[in-house]
Amino acid sequence: MHLTKEEEKILDGEHGVILERSLRLLTKIGDFENADKLIPISKSQIAGVSFKTAGKPTLDLVEHIAEEKVRVKTLATLNPAGMPLDTWKELGIPEDFAENQLRLCKAYGKLGIKPWCTCVPYLPQVGNIPEKGEIVGFSESSAVVYVNSVLGARTNRHGGLDALASAFIGKIPNHGYIKKENRRGTVLVKVKCELKGTTDYSALGYFLGKEIGKGEIPVYEGIKPSQTELRHLGAGSAASGSVALFHVLGVTPEALSFEDAFGNRSFSDKIEVTRDDIDTIFQEYSLSETPDLVAMGCPHCSIDEIKNIAEMLRGKKIIKDTRFWVCTADQIKKEAERLGYSKIIKKAGGKIIPHTCVVVAPIEEMEIQNVIVNSAKAAFYVPRMTKGQVNCGLLSVKDCIQQITNK
Amino acid sequence: MQEVKVEGKVVQEWEGNLTGEILKTNQNVSFLGDVDLNTGRIVAKDSDIEGENISGKIFLFPGSRGSTVGANVLFGLAKKNLAPMLLVTKHPEMITMSGAIFGNIPMLVIEEEAFDQFKTGNKVKAFIEKEKGYLVHQKS
Numbered sequence: 001m002h003l004t005k006e007e008e009k010i011l012d013g014e015h016g017v018i019l020e021r022s023l024r025l026l027t028k029i030g031d032f033e034n035a036d037k038l039i040p041i042s043k044s045q046i047a048g049v050s051f052k053t054a055g056k057p058t059l060d061l062v063e064h065i066a067e068e069k070v071r072v073k074t075l076a077t078l079n080p081a082g083m084p085l086d087t088w089k090e091l092g093i094p095e096d097f098a099e100n101q102l103r104l105c106k107a108y109g110k111l112g113i114k115p116w117c118t119c120v121p122y123l124p125q126v127g128n129i130p131e132k133g134e135i136v137g138f139s140e141s142s143a144v145v146y147v148n149s150v151l152g153a154r155t156n157r158h159g160g161l162d163a164l165a166s167a168f169i170g171k172i173p174n175h176g177y178i179k180k181e182n183r184r185g186t187v188l189v190k191v192k193c194e195l196k197g198t199t200d201y202s203a204l205g206y207f208l209g210k211e212i213g214k215g216e217i218p219v220y221e222g223i224k225p226s227q228t229e230l231r232h233l234g235a236g237s238a239a240s241g242s243v244a245l246f247h248v249l250g251v252t253p254e255a256l257s258f259e260d261a262f263g264n265r266s267f268s269d270k271i272e273v274t275r276d277d278i279d280t281i282f283q284e285y286s287l288s289e290t291p292d293l294v295a296m297g298c299p300h301c302s303i304d305e306i307k308n309i310a311e312m313l314r315g316k317k318i319i320k321d322t323r324f325w326v327c328t329a330d331q332i333k334k335e336a337e338r339l340g341y342s343k344i345i346k347k348a349g350g351k352i353i354p355h356t357c358v359v360v361a362p363i364e365e366m367e368i369q370n371v372i373v374n375s376a377k378a379a380f381y382v383p384r385m386t387k388g389q390v391n392c393g394l395l396s397v398k399d400c401i402q403q404i405t406n407k
Numbered sequence: 408m409q410e411v412k413v414e415g416k417v418v419q420e421w422e423g424n425l426t427g428e429i430l431k432t433n434q435n436v437s438f439l440g441d442v443d444l445n446t447g448r449i450v451a452k453d454s455d456i457e458g459e460n461i462s463g464k465i466f467l468f469p470g471s472r473g474s475t476v477g478a479n480v481l482f483g484l485a486k487k488n489l490a491p492m493l494l495v496t497k498h499p500e501m502i503t504m505s506g507a508i509f510g511n512i513p514m515l516v517i518e519e520e521a522f523d524q525f526k527t528g529n530k531v532k533a534f535i536e537k538e539k540g541y542l543v544h545q546k547s
Contacts, residue, residue, distance in 0.1 A: 025508045028418050032499045032516075047475070054476055057444065057483030061509065064486075139475070159475030161505040 001030045001173070002037045010169070018070040022165035029162065030173030038171035039178065043130055044074045045121055046113055046167065047139035048160025050082035050360035051101040052385070058160075059100060062107040065164075071112035073170035077121040077128040078113055079140050079160075080300070080327075081105055082362055084355045085117065091353070092366050113167070117355035118329035120231070120300040122147055125331040130155075132253055137172045139163035141242070142299045142377065145234035148245040150227070152253035154178045157244045177245055183254060185219035185247050185261045187212055188269040192222065193278065198305070199374045199396040201225055202232035203281040204273060206376035209241025211271060218271075219247045219261045228302055232375060235299050239377035285379040287393025290322065291372040294400050295358035297327030298378035303335050306352070309397060310341035313348040316405040323368075324350035324404065327357040348405070358382060364389040372400055409546045413521040415495070417540045418504050421513035425533040427492045429525050430464040432456045437473030438480040438506065447489040456527070465531055465542075466491035467522065470498035481506025493533055495542070497522050515540045 003011070011027070013020045026038060048054045082101050083093040093101075109115045114128075119140050121128035130136045130153030138144050139158040147153040156176045158166070166172045176182055189208060195201055201223075208218055218237070225233055225248060237243035247255030255261035296309060309326055318324050326345060328336070333354045336342045342352050358371060358378055364386040372393040373379050382392035395403065432455055436442070441451035447462030462484070471477055481503070484490040494507055494514040507514035513535055525531070525544065532543045 021508050021511075024419075025505050028499075028504055028508065029501065032416075032504075048479065053474060054479065055439075055444075057479040058476060060486060061479050061482045159478060159501045159505065161475065161478045161509065162501050165505065 001027055001035055003027065007038065016068060016070065018065055018068045019168055022168040025162060025165045026169060026171065026173055030175065033173060033175040035173035035175040037174050038169070039135055039174045040171050041135055041137045041166060042074050042170070043128055043134070043136040044072065044076040044163055044167040045079065045128065045138040045140050045143050046076055046108070046160060046163050047079040049079045049104065049108065049117060050356070051097060051104055052082045052360055052362050054104060059104045059107065062104060062111070066107045066110040070168055072167040074137070074167045075128055076113040076167045077126070078105070078108055078115050078117050080119055080357050080360050081117045081355050082360050084353055085115070094362065094365050097362055097365070116329060116331070118300050119143055119357070120302070120329060122151060123302055123329065123332065125303065125335055126329050135172070135178055137163050137166040141238035142231070142235035144244050145238045145246065146231055148177055149234055149247065149252055150230045157242070183245060184217065184263040184265040185255070186217045186265065186267050187219065187271060188267055189218045189220045190222055190272045191220055192272050193275040195223060195278070197396050197398070198229055198232045199394065200278060201229040202236040202374070202376040203278045203394070205233040205236025206240045206281050206380065207273065207277050209237035209239065209243055212241060214242055216243070217245050217247070218243065219249060219255060219267070221249045223248060224251060228304055231299055236376040239380045281376055282394055285392055285394035287370055287372060287391055289370040289391070291370045291393070291404065292321070292368045293323045293325065293358065293363065293371045294404055295325045295327060295371060295373050295378065296397065297325070298357050298359055298373060298375040300357065301326055301328040301332065303332055303339070306332070306336045306341050307339070310344040312398065312401045313350065313405070314344050316348050316401070318349035319404050319406060322404045325358065326350060326352045328352060328354060330354035359385055372403070374400055411524055411544045411546050413517055413524065413542045415515035415517040415521070415540045415542065417535055417538055418499060418514035418516060419507040419512060420537055421535045425465070425493055425513065425535070427463065427465045427531060429467055429527055429529040429531055430456060430459055430461060431467040431525060431527045433469060435470045435472040436468045437471065438477035438502070439474045442480060442484070444480060444483055447484055461491045462489040464491050465493045465495060465533065467495045467525055469522070470496060471500050471502045475502055477502045478506035478509070481512060482510040485510030485512050515542070517542070
């Protein structure tokens, strides 16, 4: 890989040990991936923030880096934490967990990363928004797939630590999804049924992620999803199958035509999705018990989703002993307050919760055993992230609300 | 006695030579969850090396799986002086590469055929240069 004089100086340690290690990591990745050079980025998304997933090793590492006084060179935002950073007490988060979580967010903050704690940094209220064709360094699988597919920006699937390293250097190795020729579709997916609402799209993504191999780029035909539905479609397929980029014919920016989507790349066209396929995902995550918690917001809710939830909850009351969380970014929560949605949700007995979500909060330590979600990604992760201690069901928003409200 | 010498690509270099004993698994490792942070012991029930300790060993593993936080676990082990002496893998993934580099743990990538020549308990010498590294083992 070609290195500039300045990059060689960093590798020689002239700018300290953290930058040296960061650049060493990027050049090694570049060497193994046959990248020709490093290219500049100006935006990053950093995962590995919830103390539940990141744990003590991450706290040690980030505090260690903070002591070295290194700062990010990009606009860098943090993934969800394990709790709302201000109102954790009222949610029942254990005290020692909260203490570690606050320490970790503070340490990340010292590196110059915005502690906004959301997996949807690209939504307008939040403001870490990659442009079409822009090269960025994102981790968080659902954000990676959204900015690649829907915004037409370019990122590889980073982990927390290499996203951090690239934010320190302000560059990433030039390979993979950064290159146009690697972004054409590899599988045509014919959707042969009608889909209704976000959860159906989430289930479609989840189904497809399981069907296709590592590194495949699906091109969907026969659907017209909204922006919110596209987010759920991508998140589902990124959870079950590591999909980092998809196209929807006539909808997403790199697939306005068939030629656009596939170029000269050879592709398979054997996959057809029927209603039965979608239904198998709902059956995989069915729950007969009354839920202790119903959680929306995986990925974090947009303002449109919150509006929809508020409208369905208007004039209704959530049953006793069931908690109802609408998880979102703090900036979106504030907008929901301005627009009056918070009041309706609160009146019904629910809460809008910032900074965290059902997947990364320590729900297994909060007397929660049965959860219902509207996202296949959340349904996939909840049992896994709680070592099987919490059961999870999957329902549409409408069915969730119907099941837990009285008139 | 026959000498087996295997060449690999260096991920994290090391000044000077290393001599140690091999611990080998044929399963992909999730450093988060499979390894006890306070001891370096493999605690995964379904691991073929459950109960063994990776600390101070020349640790051969095919690849990694699971959470990217695994990288931070490697850093944590190194900070407590509980890291393997040398990491040797077939598949250089982001998780292990970033853990090795930030934890300053020497790491080599070797080919499938070379990987198959070693087993747990083998005494090995490692020579690690800037780009290339070698594992040498006397086979009896």
